[in-house]
Amino acid sequence: MAEAEDIFLRAKQRTFTGLTEDEQKEWKGPFCFIQAADPQLGLMKTWREGDCDGGGDEWTDEVQLTQQAVEAVNKLSPRPKFMVLCGDLVHAMPSTRYREGQERDLKVALRGTDPSIPLVFVSGNHDLGNTPTPETVAQFCNAWGDDYFSFWVGGVLCLVLNSQLFFDASACPDLRDAQEAWLEGQLQRASQGPGVTPKHVLVFQHIPLYLKTPDEEDDYFNLQTATRQSLIGRFKRAAVHFKHRFNHKDQGDFAMPCKEGHILVNWFKKADIQYPFEHGEVINYTFGRCINKPSHYKDTYVLSNSVAGEEGNSSGISPGGQW
Numbered sequence: 430m431a432e433a434e435d436i437f438l439r440a441k442q443r444t445f446t447g448l449t450e451d452e453q454k455e456w457k458g459p460f461c462f463i464q465a466a467d468p469q470l471g472l473m474k475t476w477r478e479g480d481c482d483g484g485g486d487e488w489t490d491e492v493q494l495t496q497q498a499v500e501a502v503n504k505l506s507p508r509p510k511f512m513v514l515c516g517d518l519v520h521a522m523p524s525t526r527y528r529e530g531q532e533r534d535l536k537v538a539l540r541g542t543d544p545s546i547p548l549v550f551v552s553g554n555h556d557l558g559n560t561p562t563p564e565t566v567a568q569f570c571n572a573w574g575d576d577y578f579s580f581w582v583g584g585v586l587c588l589v590l591n592s593q594l595f596f597d598a599s600a601c602p603d604l605r606d607a608q609e610a611w612l613e614g615q616l617q618r619a620s621q622g623p624g625v626t627p628k629h630v631l632v633f634q635h636i637p638l639y640l641k642t643p644d645e646e647d648d649y650f651n652l653q654t655a656t657r658q659s660l661i662g663r664f665k666r667a668a669v670h671f672k673h674r675f676n677h678k679d680q681g682d683f684a685m686p687c688k689e690g691h692i693l694v695n696w697f698k699k700a701d702i703q704y705p706f707e708h709g710e711v712i713n714y715t716f717g718r719c720i721n722k723p724s725h726y727k728d729t730y731v732l733s734n735s736v737a738g739e740e741g742n743s744s745g746i747s748p749g750g751q752w
Contacts, residue, residue, distance in 0.1 A: 436548055437536060440574030440589070443611065447547060448511065448580035448587075454625045456584030463502055463512035463546070464633075468495050469555065470531040471520035485520045488531055495538040503543045510582045512546050516553025516592075516635030518573065523558050523565040532572055552576045552591050553635035561593045562600045577608050579615055586619055586627035588612070588669075592636035595656050616667040630669045 439446040470492065471485025502512060519531035542548060550573040557576070558565045566576055576591040591608055598605035619630045638657045639645050647653045652660070 436540070436542075436544075437550070437572070438574045439547060440550065440578045440580075443575060443578045445547070445549065445578060445580035448582055450581045450586075450625065453581035453583060454627075456628045458583075460510045460583050461505075461507065462582065463505075463509045464515065465498065465512060466515035466635075467517040467553070468514065468535060469517045469520045470495075470535050471527055475520065485527055485531070488520075488527075488534065492534050492538050495535065496541065499538065499541045502546065503541070508543070509546055511549055511580075512542065513549040513551060513589075513633055515551045515633055517555045518550065518553070520555055522555060523568055549580070549587075549589065549633070550574060551589055551633050551635055552593065554593055554596070557591070557593045559593070560597045560600050561591075561604075563604065566591070566601065566604060577611065581627070584625075584628040585631060586615075586629070587631045587633065588615055590632060590634040592634040592652070595634075595652050595660070596636055613663075616663055616669075619669075620667040630667055632664060632669050 435446075439448075468491055470488035472481070473485075473490045474487045475481050475483045475485045502509065518535055519528065521528040521531050539548060552566075552569050552573070556569050556573070569576055575589075577594075578589050580587050580589075590612065591604075594601070594605040594608050616630075618624070619627055636652055637650070638660060639651050640648065643657065643661055644654075645651065651657065
């Protein structure tokens, strides 16, 4: 395997090279990480033309935004411990016309990331298909690493999940069952298992548990009620902090302050963190304008297909189509 590809395939055998428990089990003080989502190369033109179900034959704008984001992330000090992209890496669905080119160009843009900042990849519906199959999951894993896995950073346990297996696993029930068994083991280990107890537990996935409230109706953009309530219960018992790619209102521990496609710089500090991160900082960036940032951070850029709004406001892509 070529050295240049290693940064995209560090998630393997359900762990992450360089961010293992043995290497990262000790809490050594505050740190920050980057959360980004939906670079989705190919979406911007299809959205403008009203054809979001299309694969998108142009993605120059998304590549430029990704490059700007990478440049900005590289300038951050202190250095982020990792950067996670929470799904929809490209717009073209598996095995469609523009898929290979979009993935190739995204990798080229991301290779500019400082080597000291590991890249963590989460699968979304465009990466696997709305109804994933063993073949589409295998394609993703061959390109970006495992679809679900764990890693450790500074005493914090992070779980990356394949949320499409929660949404519709009708074509791959065995894969769903395997992830369920693995997740249950991870949560039990985090809450009461032997060995080192993590300072915090984070879960990253593409589809949110809910958009506004835990008891909301089922929708294309959330997980179905039965699945949602089951996961909420399991996550709460394990004291999980849940992170995904949508914009939320404050709704307890599972709210997510990230607008669609924006970069977050998340700070973890020693005190136990409960939303809205009273003991930490969530720094939300838009196109070169930071909504709330400490003085030691410079402005950075959005990593996505969103449309820039005024400072403190962003008009993202409205629901509709396969985005």
